[in-house]
Amino acid sequence: MGKLVDSLTCELQGIVLSLEMLLQAFTNACDMNLSREAFLVCDCSAAIDMILHRESYGRISRQMFRILQLAKSLKDIQVIVHLAWVPSHCGIVANEEVDKLAKIAAEDAFHDRILASSVISLSAAFKVSSEIAQESWQAKWDQEPAVFFTRLLIPEVNTKVLFPRNYDAGISYCRLLLNDTMLREDSFRTGVSDTPMCKCGMEHESAEHFLFRCAEHHSARSVMIRGGTGREFRRIPDPGTRPLLPGRIRVVAGSGYLI
Numbered sequence: 001m002g003k004l005v006d007s008l009t010c011e012l013q014g015i016v017l018s019l020e021m022l023l024q025a026f027t028n029a030c031d032m033n034l035s036r037e038a039f040l041v042c043d044c045s046a047a048i049d050m051i052l053h054r055e056s057y058g059r060i061s062r063q064m065f066r067i068l069q070l071a072k073s074l075k076d077i078q079v080i081v082h083l084a085w086v087p088s089h090c091g092i093v094a095n096e097e098v099d100k101l102a103k104i105a106a107e108d109a110f111h112d113r114i115l116a117s118s119v120i121s122l123s124a125a126f127k128v129s130s131e132i133a134q135e136s137w138q139a140k141w142d143q144e145p146a147v148f149f150t151r152l153l154i155p156e157v158n159t160k161v162l163f164p165r166n167y168d169a170g171i172s173y174c175r176l177l178l179n180d181t182m183l184r185e186d187s188f189r190t191g192v193s194d195t196p197m198c199k200c201g202m203e204h205e206s207a208e209h210f211l212f213r214c215a216e217h218h219s220a221r222s223v224m225i226r227g228g229t230g231r232e233f234r235r236i237p238d239p240g241t242r243p244l245l246p247g248r249i250r251v252v253a254g255s256g257y258l259i
C-alpha cells in the first residue's frame, strides 16, 4: 500500500484484494453447481458506509473506482457478494489472520524491510493530519489542570455541545460545565456569600444539591426526570451535535434561578 496511508484506505484496499480473489475463483471455477454467493466480512464500518453510499472525500478514490469495477464484473457472472460488518477481534480465524499479516506488513514497510511507496493521496493527507490534530488536542485536554471538572463532563475533545435557547439558562449551564456557579457553595468559596448553606437548610448549595436534592426545585426536577421535547435547545454548529446533560438545562430553566 505505501508508508503514508490512512487506515480507511488500507481497509478499502483489503476489500479490493478480496473481490479480486473472488472474481478469480469464480472465473476459474469449473463446477457449475457451485454456489454463486459469497460473504465478505469487514470490521471497518466507515469503509462499508463508503461503499454503500459510494462516498469519497470529494472525488472517487482509486480503491473505490476499482471496487465498483470488480462489483460489476462479479455481477456480470451472476455472483452475489454480501458485504457484512463484524466487530474486530471477535474470534473469526481468517479475520484475525488478515489483521496480523497486515500489521506485520505495515511494520516491515515502516522499517524499510519491504519496498513501499512514499506517495500520499490528498484524501489520506487530510485524514492523517486531522487524526494527528485530534490526538494532540486530546493530549492537551487530558493534561490541563484548569479543566479538571469540565473534563469529567466532557472527556473527549471535539464533542459538540447543545446550548439552551434561554439566554439565562445558557449562562447558568456554562457555569455548571465550568464548575464555577453563583450557587452558595461556590459563592462562599469566593467570598460573595456569607454561608455555603442552601436556603432550604438541608445542606450546602452545591450543583448536585440544586439539581438533585433541593426541595425548592422539586417541580423543575420532575420535568428533568420525565424528560422533555428537546425544543429548548438550539443546534450548534452542525446536525451531529447532541445534547449534553439536557436534564440539567431543564432544571436550570425550570427553576427560574440564575446560578
Ligand SMILES: [Zn+2]
Binding pocket: 198, 199, 200, 201, 202, 203, 205, 209, 213, 214, 215, 216
Ligand atoms: Zn436547597
